[in-house]
Amino acid sequence: xxxxxxxxxxxxxxxxxxxxxxxxxxxxxxxxxxxxxxxxxxxxxxxxxxxxxxxxxxxxxxxxxxxxxxxxxxxxxxxxxxxxxxxxxxxxxxxxxxxxxxxxxxxxxxxxxxxxxxxxxxxxxxxxxxxxxxxxxxxxxxxxxxxxxxxxxxxxxxxxxxxxxxxxxxxxxxxxxxxxxxxxxxxxxxxxxxxxxxxxxxxxxxxxxxxxxxxxxxxxxxxxxxxxxxxxxxxxxxxxxxxxxxxxxxxxxxxxxxxxxxxxxxxxxxxxxxxxxxxx
Ligand code: ADP
Ligand code: MG
Numbered sequence: 001x002x003x004x005x006x007x008x009x010x011x012x013x014x015x016x017x018x019x020x021x022x023x024x025x026x027x028x029x030x031x032x033x034x035x036x037x038x039x040x041x042x043x044x045x046x047x048x049x050x051x052x053x054x055x056x057x058x059x060x061x062x063x064x065x066x067x068x069x070x071x072x073x074x075x076x077x078x079x080x081x082x083x084x085x086x087x088x089x090x091x092x093x094x095x096x097x098x099x100x101x102x103x104x105x106x107x108x109x110x111x112x113x114x115x116x117x118x119x120x121x122x123x124x125x126x127x128x129x130x131x132x133x134x135x136x137x138x139x140x141x142x143x144x145x146x147x148x149x150x151x152x153x154x155x156x157x158x159x160x161x162x163x164x165x166x167x168x169x170x171x172x173x174x175x176x177x178x179x180x181x182x183x184x185x186x187x188x189x190x191x192x193x194x195x196x197x198x199x200x201x202x203x204x205x206x207x208x209x210x211x212x213x214x215x216x217x218x219x220x221x222x223x224x225x226x227x228x229x230x231x232x233x234x235x236x237x238x239x240x241x242x243x244x245x246x247x248x249x250x251x252x253x254x255x256x257x258x259x260x261x262x263x264x265x266x267x268x269x270x271x272x273x274x275x276x277x278x279x280x
Contacts, residue, residue, distance in 0.1 A: 002256060004038040007228045007266035012127060013192070019170055020141035022162040023197030026242075028138040028231055029056040030251070033243035034259035036088035040133040043082070045117070046104035047150050048095035048140040058268045060085040060240040069099045072107060072116045075175035087244040091145070093175040100160045104145045113145060114185055118153040118157065151181040155273045156192040161213055163225070165205040182216035187280040191220060192269045195258055199225035224258040226253065 015028045028044060036042045045068060046053040046061070054061035060083070061067060070076035071094065078094055087092040107113045117137070125132060136143070137150040151157065157178055161167050182189045194217055198207045206225075214221045226232075227250050235245040242251040 002260045004263050013156040014137040014150040014154040015158045016139040016145050023160040025052040027160045027242045028136045030255035033241035034256045035134050036091035043135045045094040045137045049101035051096045053138040056236040057085045057093045059093045059095045061097045067095045067097045071120045119148040143268045158193040160197045163209045167209045188276040194221045197226040198228040225252050
């Protein structure tokens with residue numbers, strides 16, 4: 001049995017990698033579900049106009065529906081647009097629809113454009129009667145204004161790395177962008193977690209990629225890896241996470257182990273963030 005202790009403070013985590021198809025959305029929704037299953041209160045914010053996280057979590061997100069777009073443009077608060085995930089009573093979702101694709105241009109001239117999400121989230125967490133243990137922000141595959149908003153709204157970055165030949169390509173650019181956000185907007189932002197996804201333990205390549213990532217980032221790569229499984233890729237077409245779709249399968253077990261490992265590191269992570277806050 002995996003028992004989870006609530007983190008001392010809300011952990012705010014953006015899941016980002018400007019490469020598409022590396023497992024950002026799968027990681028966001030399945031970790032969120034794993035934490036909710038373990039009794040944590042979880043909020044997922046979908047910041048990708050594709051709305052894949054909204055789909056997997058079973059919440060409606062048609063064009064015109066209340067969504068994160070209305071939050072960013074100041075027409076609604078998070079509490080007014082969030083929807084409960086049907087499978088997990090302690091998991092709330094701020095959906096995204098294709099409407100969000102217009103937001104980057106529409107907010108580009110606003111003086112506060114980088115902090116639209118942060119301001120809405122701060123206000124929500126302060127006023128919410130529920131204490132949230134984990135907030136996840138699923139990012140689009142870019143380094144544009146929506147992703148910058150995500151990086152400004154959180155204290156942690158989780159970078160999923162696909163176990164493939166070009167795994168580390170582009171990582172330098174992502175780390176640079178995070179560095180710029182730290183320098184100019186959000187000094188406490190911490191790259192707390194890397195998770196190797198689509199791992200195939202039978203291939204030498206997968207093991208080599210894991211070793212390479214581990215060598216470069218020894219303290220932040222989770223020991224747990226996420227295997228490539230058909231169930232993980234099927235679950236979203238049933239508007240489910242793999243945690244509910246195939247609870248006993250290897251995909252669900254791995255995401256639950258990854259969540260446990262992350263939760264276990266809460267004290268260290270929160271202390272690191274707090275010490276950065278005090279330095280600045
Ligand atoms: P991203 O959000 O980075 O674009 P996704 O999580 O949407 O990545 O994953 C890309 C594709 O790979 C999706 O079709 C998804 O279902 C599939 N996928 C993700 N993780 C796994 C996995 N561990 N095993 C098999 N398929 C996966
Ligand atoms: Mg995605």
